[in-house]
Amino acid sequence: MAVPKLQQLSKSVVQGPSLATGAIPTRDWMDIPVVFKSGNYAYPAKKDKVEYLNKQSGLHFPNAREWSPEDEDWKLPEGWQEIILKGLKERLEKFRSLKIFMDCCVRCGACADKCHFFLGTGDPKNMPVLRAELLRSVYRNDFTLAGKILGKMAGAREMTVAVLKEWFMYSYQCTECRRCSVFCPYGIDTAEVTMMIRELLHLVGIGINWILEPASNSNRTGNHMGLQPHTFKDNVEFLVDDVENLTGVKPNISFNRKGAEILFITPSADVFAEPGLYTAMGYMILFEAIGLDYTWSTYASEGGNFGLFTNNETMKKLNAKMYAEAKRLGVKYIIGGECGHMWRVVHQYMDTMNGPADFLEIPKSPITGTVFDNAASTKMVHISEFTADLIKNSKIKLDKSRNSHVKATFHDSCNTSRAMGLLDEPRYILDHVVDWVEMPENTIREQTFCCGSGTGLNTDEIMELRMRAGLPRANAVKYVHEKHGVNMLSCVCAIDRATLTSLMNYWNPEVGVCGLSELVANAIVQEGETRGELDEGLRTML
Amino acid sequence: MDIAEGFRNHKEKIVNKWVEYALSTYISSGFFVKERDQFANPVGGNIREALNRLFPLLVGGADSREFIAPLEQIMSIRSVQEFSPSQAVAPLNAIKHITREVFASDKERKHLVQELYDFEFAVDLAMLAAFDIYMQFRERLYQVRIAEIRSGSHILTDSRCPSKLLPEDNKRL
Numbered sequence A: 001m002a003v004p005k006l007q008q009l010s011k012s013v014v015q016g017p018s019l020a021t022g023a024i025p026t027r028d029w030m031d032i033p034v035v036f037k038s039g040n041y042a043y044p045a046k047k048d049k050v051e052y053l054n055k056q057s058g059l060h061f062p063n064a065r066e067w068s069p070e071d072e073d074w075k076l077p078e079g080w081q082e083i084i085l086k087g088l089k090e091r092l093e094k095f096r097s098l099k100i101f102m103d104c105c106v107r108c109g110a111c112a113d114k115c116h117f118f119l120g121t122g123d124p125k126n127m128p129v130l131r132a133e134l135l136r137s138v139y140r141n142d143f144t145l146a147g148k149i150l151g152k153m154a155g156a157r158e159m160t161v162a163v164l165k166e167w168f169m170y171s172y173q174c175t176e177c178r179r180c181s182v183f184c185p186y187g188i189d190t191a192e193v194t195m196m197i198r199e200l201l202h203l204v205g206i207g208i209n210w211i212l213e214p215a216s217n218s219n220r221t222g223n224h225m226g227l228q229p230h231t232f233k234d235n236v237e238f239l240v241d242d243v244e245n246l247t248g249v250k251p252n253i254s255f256n257r258k259g260a261e262i263l264f265i266t267p268s269a270d271v272f273a274e275p276g277l278y279t280a281m282g283y284m285i286l287f288e289a290i291g292l293d294y295t296w297s298t299y300a301s302e303g304g305n306f307g308l309f310t311n312n313e314t315m316k317k318l319n320a321k322m323y324a325e326a327k328r329l330g331v332k333y334i335i336g337g338e339c340g341h342m343w344r345v346v347h348q349y350m351d352t353m354n355g356p357a358d359f360l361e362i363p364k365s366p367i368t369g370t371v372f373d374n375a376a377s378t379k380m381v382h383i384s385e386f387t388a389d390l391i392k393n394s395k396i397k398l399d400k401s402r403n404s405h406v407k408a409t410f411h412d413s414c415n416t417s418r419a420m421g422l423l424d425e426p427r428y429i430l431d432h433v434v435d436w437v438e439m440p441e442n443t444i445r446e447q448t449f450c451c452g453s454g455t456g457l458n459t460d461e462i463m464e465l466r467m468r469a470g471l472p473r474a475n476a477v478k479y480v481h482e483k484h485g486v487n488m489l490s491c492v493c494a495i496d497r498a499t500l501t502s503l504m505n506y507w508n509p510e511v512g513v514c515g516l517s518e519l520v521a522n523a524i525v526q527e528g529e530t531r532g533e534l535d536e537g538l539r540t541m542l
Numbered sequence B: 001m002d003i004a005e006g007f008r009n010h011k012e013k014i015v016n017k018w019v020e021y022a023l024s025t026y027i028s029s030g031f032f033v034k035e036r037d038q039f040a041n042p043v044g045g046n047i048r049e050a051l052n053r054l055f056p057l058l059v060g061g062a063d064s065r066e067f068i069a070p071l072e073q074i075m076s077i078r079s080v081q082e083f084s085p086s087q088a089v090a091p092l093n094a095i096k097h098i099t100r101e102v103f104a105s106d107k108e109r110k111h112l113v114q115e116l117y118d119f120e121f122a123v124d125l126a127m128l129a130a131f132d133i134y135m136q137f138r139e140r141l142y143q144v145r146i147a148e149i150r151s152g153s154h155i156l157t158d159s160r161c162p163s164k165l166l167p168e169d170n171k172r173l
């Protein structure tokens, strides 16, 4: 644009105090170094957490130390390049998918504009193709002939500290949501590339606290919060009292009960933090209404698996705990609550890690007799599948008008929608319990936009980053809020319940967030209830 | 020909240039300019829509309070991107230069450049309002952060025993 003053304006703006987002890049993306500053990175893992994890059998978390991404020196271990390259070699051999993902990208660009991090930042390194290229360039350099001979011309580069820093920056600006893979003609799953980059970084002691502390808590006490059995029990019982006060019916619950038919596992956030609490109350009300023979466990007190965000060994270990507990209690099968990544692990990875769970039975609803063949191997049924089946067979009495204070929309969590195909059951349930509308087509179902804070990025020090990454999701919510008066964003993921709450508080403060089971329980008509007018359902203050 | 007509004739050209300029502040601006689906391209879509709403207000001598809604639409986004405050608001100012340039390059309307004073004053007011709005959104961001910490999900790390947070009498049960 030949406007002299305008050019000057651009120049002074671009060269102003923050250079992080300039105008059109003049250098190749490979040559632009990353700059860490407060607000754009998550805090590194605390030394004692890393030490603890490293001591656990089967886990490897070396190089515990105090460090900061803002420091020049990241205190990497001696010979760190070799460690990374050896780690990459091992993984290329172990995971055939990784090798394919490294080789078969044709750079068609179909994925480029599909990532919410790219859409919120305009930073080319947040295009999935370039995110994968961060690893691929090193792969080319050391593992392909063309790269060895042609070097940079073939898009290859050496593993340097600058590259390592770039890996850290951009593997923690990916929520492993797999939206990009939906659009890739080759099915390249950049989420798995991110997972590999994070694994490699852990080999040299680079990880974030928001992931490693919950992972270590889970290993120690069975849940992210580090709640001990008695505390977990207290918290659940606290909710029982609330339910009784609200509905007049006291749910029967039990803990660690051997011989129960079903073990129920949900994210611990549901029994502890708002608005998940209402979802947990919802589960209890539903199970009470149908007289389910089930038990909670104070050991398998967490559905979430932050191992998924670190490395496959940790993921395996944390997943195994749920099944060990099912075995110990002698239940027939497991019902899983509203969690995102628990289902990703169960559906995509559990079978080759810990499965098949032969000691359990193929789930069969004791109320309707429906056999859940889709869970024949994992023996774990999603609460929404279970609930939809109850509704279909008219086994629960619902009064939609009890949700008349709600006009809902539904957020497909990337894990349940893209990683396990749970698309219609939640919608079927919504149809029966509440007045609701869909968000625009290219933002739902398989094409859903992630909340922007998944994979352990839901920590408050990167709130700005989370808000810009969540913009595509929030933008679609805003549309249905303005057009249809939507005041509630429902979902089936505990992390979502927390992260979308913040996202809405920023972008659409008039929209609340709830779990699907909360809406179900609001509408349930129970035998013997003495429910008054609950203007806000389970959220009503008495 | 009067200035109002000048604005009418050139509206589309001026606003398009303005949108393009605003989006050129992003590293990969091509997609933001090109993609017209507002859900596939929320940054481009919102900025385009807001500038289109704002322009007639600046031209038509609207009350500056009317600027707030479109400015919020833009500033809510730019407040959480990696811009300094001046970078965040600078694209608004660009409309002055774009308009002068467009008029100057049109022989019949060259003389109108002298009459831009009111318009440019409106732009100044919008700029000042944008700074306030920028700050409001930064403030909101910090509030969101505090609310999240208070909500209890921070217990995920630095875990104290959460039973501490239960009411005393409940603990004795």
Ligand code: SF4
Binding pocket: A114, A115, A116, A117, A127, A128, A131, A173, A174, A175, A176, A177, A178, A179, A180, A181, A190, A191, A194
């Ligand atoms: S997995 Fe999701 S966050 Fe990661 S690159 Fe793909 S679209 Fe982006």
Ligand code: SF4
Binding pocket: A104, A105, A106, A107, A108, A109, A110, A111, A112, A128, A129, A183, A184, A185, A186, A187, A188
């Ligand atoms: S869509 Fe697939 S093949 Fe095309 S650039 Fe992206 S990852 Fe590569």
Ligand code: SF4
Binding pocket: A175, A176, A177, A340, A341, A412, A413, A414, A415, A416, A449, A450, A451, A452, A453, A454, A455, A493, A495, A496, A499
């Ligand atoms: S929190 Fe929910 S939306 Fe976000 S990444 Fe996880 S499953 Fe996806």
